[in-house]
Every structure is written in structure tokens, then in C-alpha cells.
Amino acid sequence: YKSFSEAPIVLPPALLPSPRFQELLSSPLNPILAICLPLLIPPPISQNLHFSFPISKMDRPRFVIPASEVESMAEExxxxxxxxxxxxxxxxxxLARPPISHYHVGAVGLGSSGRVFLGVNLEFPNLPLHHSVHAEQFLLTNLSINAEPHLRYLAVSSAPCGHCRQFLQEIRNAPNINLLITSEPKSESDQFQPLSSFLSHRFGPDDLLAKDVPLLLEPHHNGLTFLSETQFPSCNGFSDGYEELRYAALEAANKSHAPYSRCPSGVALMDGEGKVYKGSYTESAAYNPSLGPVxxxxxxxxTGxxxxxxxxxxxxxxxEKEGAVxxxxxTARLLLKAISPKCGLKVFHCSSA
Incomplete structure (x- = not known):
């Protein structure tokens, strides 16, 4: 078959289990059908076919699936x-981007809203490995970006490393999150198990924070304001863009989960088409699993x-805060220089109200 973005898939009639299936295959594939197609082809045939999202400009990958679509696809x-x-x-x-290890990890989570979220691992050549983003970190960041209040179920392609089991502890009632590892033998992996069975003697927010401190995925209002509101000069024609990024990054910093160091921070990126992408620094009680704002x-x-x-x-x-510890x-300059050498970075300091 050809690329999904180029032509419909054509399969022998013997492989088509129903007229409905044939109808679905009679038109170019959309992103949701792309991830569901393996379900519609009976095994072992589906195990020998490979499916992916179309990545054309009109049909870009989707990392969030609305609850209504999830229910419809499951029912069908x-x-x-x-x-x-x-x-x-x-x-x-x-959808993972692991150019160093070439080890692709996928995580799929079901939120309390009924929406489904995807997470993948990211690696960055020419940088220390600790700059990498694990699939579970990606997933929780995706939930946070989309204001999802809680993660209920998590299916992941490989057993979460200790780093990720620890990062998941930043969610309230984390031990009750249900986890399934799809790479394990069927007899061992056909049931979700609570996260507490994967990290029984946990260390987390309960050991360091008061009960009323907001945790990851809960609303944060850090009360940060710029030290100076003076208009900064134009730089390479990006004055307006940087001004927009400045306030987008402040918004991200105000949503940052940094209760341990009290050093919240935020980053805003802009692509060549002027679209803005925001990221908030997220701390872990164990420090090292924390995820930087870049x-x-x-x-x-x-995702966007x-x-x-x-x-x-x-x-x-x-x-970030002036005088932050x-x-x-x-590290932001190091990472951005490695992945996009022409990207300009401006830093602005803020303080708590």
C-alpha cells in the first residue's frame, strides 16, 4: 500500500471482514482512522501490517482524541x-522521535474527562541524555497543556523506568492510576494494575508538601509579574513576536509546578508561521525527574x-524569577542551540507578587 496521505489503502477482498470496513477504506485515511485501522483487521493479519498517522499539513498527527470520538471508535x-x-x-x-537510541516508546492515557492523550519519547542529538523527554513525561505534559484534571488509565509500550514511575507521583492519588504494559505476554498484560504495584514504597509530594498545595494537573497561580514593563527595542524584526512570547512565557511560568524549589519558570516558542507554543517547568519531589520548561x-x-x-x-x-536558586x-540556551541554531532566545525576570 502507499502512504496514507497519498492514496486509499487497497486490500484483497478476503481481508475485508464487512461492508462497513470496505466503506471506510474507500476514502483517504484520516488521523483517527489511522490509529484504529489495526483494530478493524483481524489478527494475525493486523500484526503483519504497519499503520501510522498521516503527517501532511492538512492531516497532521493528533495527540488528543475527544471523548465522543473515543467512545464511537471503541463501539465501532x-x-x-x-x-x-x-x-x-x-x-x-x-510518532516518537528517538534519533539516539532508536527505541520508540508510546504511551496512551485516558483522562477523567474521557479524552485520550498520546505521549512519546523525544531525544536530542549532541546533548547530554538527561535532556531527553520520556513518553510518560510527554503524556503528563500533554494533559497539562490541555487542562485535563486527572489521569485515570495509562497504557504504555514498555515498562516505565524508575524515572517515570517517580514523575507520575506528582499527580494527586497517583497510586490509584491504573497501568497496563502492552509489551508483556498476554497472560500478564491483559489487565490494568494500580501504579502502587509498580512503586510500592513511594516517595512523593506527601513527604514534602502540605495537603493543600496544588499538585501536577491542578490549577496553579504563582502570582508572578515582570520586574519592568518598559518596552524593549526591536531585534531582527521580531519585536512584536518577542512581545507576544514574553507574555506567553509569563503565563506558562504562572502555571509552573515548582513547589519544592519555589523557582517557577516558563518558555514560549514561536515557529516560522508565527504560532506560539508554551511550556511550564514541572518539578518532581525526587528532583532529577523534573522536566524543564524548554x-x-x-x-x-x-503536539500542536x-x-x-x-x-x-x-x-x-x-x-524565570530573579535570583532563583x-x-x-x-540549559535553555544549550538545548535550543542544539535543536534550532538560528532560534533567538530572550530572557526576562519576574518576581512573586
């Missing part, structure tokens, strides 16, 4: 929503962009 596949969830993992894997903004770029490379990022703004500027 004669599956419950929970049975449907792990079937999306392989398609999520194909990485969070890159997640927004991957057209599937293009990072070199399309042309401008960036970082907002946890600073992002140097």
Missing part, C-alpha cells in the same frame, strides 16, 4: 474504552505543530 470496534486504549499504543510509538514547550510544539522538525522554531522567550537560562 466492539470494544470497551479500556480495551480500546492499549490498541492505540503501537501507533503512538511511531522540553515542555517542545512537547507543545510536537504540523509534524515538522525543530529547525522551524525561530524565536523563544524564557521567564534553580535557573533555566544556561
Amino acid at each position: 470496534s466492539n470494544l470497551s474504552v479500556l480495551q480500546f486504549l492499549p490498541s492505540l499504543v503501537n501507533s503512538a510509538k511511531r 522540553q515542555a514547550a517542545i512537547v507543545a510544539y510536537v 505543530g504540523d509534524g515538522g522538525g525543530y529547525d522551524k522554531i525561530v524565536a523563544a522567550v524564557l521567564v 534553580v535557573k533555566q537560562e544556561d
Whole structure:
């Protein structure tokens, strides 16, 4: 068969189990059908075919599926929503960007709203490995970007590393999140299990924070304002763009989850078409699994962009507190220089009200 963005798929009649299936294949594939098609072809045939999202400009990958569509697709596949969830993992894997390890990881989560979210791993050549974004980190950032209040179920292609099991603890009632690993033998992986069974003696927010402190995915209002509101001069014709990015980054900093260091920060990126992508710094009680604001903004770029490379990022703004004990500027410059050398970065400082 050809690329989904080029032509419809043609399969022998023997492989078509129903007239409805033939009807679906009679028109070019859309992003949702692309991730569902393996469900419509009976095994073992489906195990020998590979499916992916179309990544054309008109049909870009979708990392969020509305609840109504999730229910409809599960019903058409004669599956419950929970049975449907792990079937999306392989398609999520194909959206990963791991140029160093070439090890693709996909995570698919069901939020309390009924929406489904995708997460993938990202790696950045010519940088230390700790700049990488794990699929579970990507997933939670995707939930946060889309104001999803809670993660209920998580299906992932490989067992979460200790880093990610720890990062998941930043969600309230994290031990009750239900997890399924799709790469395990069927007898071991056909049931969701609580996260507490994967990290039984956990260390997390409960050990360091008061009960009323907002956790990840909960509303944050950090009360940050710029130290100076004076108009800054034009720079390479990007004056208006940087001004917009400046306030977008401040908004991201005000939503930052940084209760341990009290050093919230935010980043806003702009692509060549003027579209803005915001990312908030997210801390972990264990410190090292924390996710930087540039990485969070890159997640927004991957989920909200057209599937293009990072070199399309042309401008960036970082907002962080003056005199912060946890600073992002140097590592932000290092990361942006590696992925998009022509991207300009401006840094603005703020303070708590």
C-alpha cells in the first residue's frame, strides 16, 4: 500500500471482514482512522501490517482524541474504552522521535474527562541524555497543556523506568492510576494494575508538601509579574513576536509546578508561521525527574505543530524569577542551540507578587 496521505489503502477482498470496513477504506485515511485501522483487521493479519498517522499539513498527527470520538471508535470496534486504549499504543510509538537510541516508546492515557492523550519519547542529538523527554513525561505534559484534571488509565509500550514511575507521583492519588504494559505476554498484560504495584514504597509530594498545595494537573497561580514593563527595542524584526512570547512565557511560568524549589519558570516558542507554543517547568519531589520548561514547550510544539522538525522554531522567550536558586537560562540556551541554531532566545525576570 502507499502512504496514507497519498492514496486509499487497497486490500484483497478476503481481508475485508464487512461492508462497513470496505466503506471506510474507500476514502483517504484520516488521523483517527489511522490509529484504529489495526483494530478493524483481524489478527494475525493486523500484526503483519504497519499503520501510522498521516503527517501532511492538512492531516497532521493528533495527540488528543475527544471523548465522543473515543467512545464511537471503541463501539465501532466492539470494544470497551479500556480495551480500546492499549490498541492505540503501537501507533503512538511511531510518532516518537528517538534519533539516539532508536527505541520508540508510546504511551496512551485516558483522562477523567474521557479524552485520550498520546505521549512519546523525544531525544536530542549532541546533548547530554538527561535532556531527553520520556513518553510518560510527554503524556503528563500533554494533559497539562490541555487542562485535563486527572489521569485515570495509562497504557504504555514498555515498562516505565524508575524515572517515570517517580514523575507520575506528582499527580494527586497517583497510586490509584491504573497501568497496563502492552509489551508483556498476554497472560500478564491483559489487565490494568494500580501504579502502587509498580512503586510500592513511594516517595512523593506527601513527604514534602502540605495537603493543600496544588499538585501536577491542578490549577496553579504563582502570582508572578515582570520586574519592568518598559518596552524593549526591536531585534531582527521580531519585536512584536518577542512581545507576544514574553507574555506567553509569563503565563506558562504562572502555571509552573515548582513547589519544592519555589523557582517557577516558563518558555514560549514561536515557529516560522508565527504560532506560539508554551511550556511550564514541572518539578518532581525526587528532583532529577523534573522536566524543564524548554522540553515542555517542545512537547507543545510536537503536539500542536504540523509534524515538522525543530529547525522551524525561530524565536523563544524564557521567564524565570530573579535570583532563583534553580535557573533555566544556561540549559535553555544549550538545548535550543542544539535543536534550532538560528532560534533567538530572550530572557526576562519576574518576581512573586
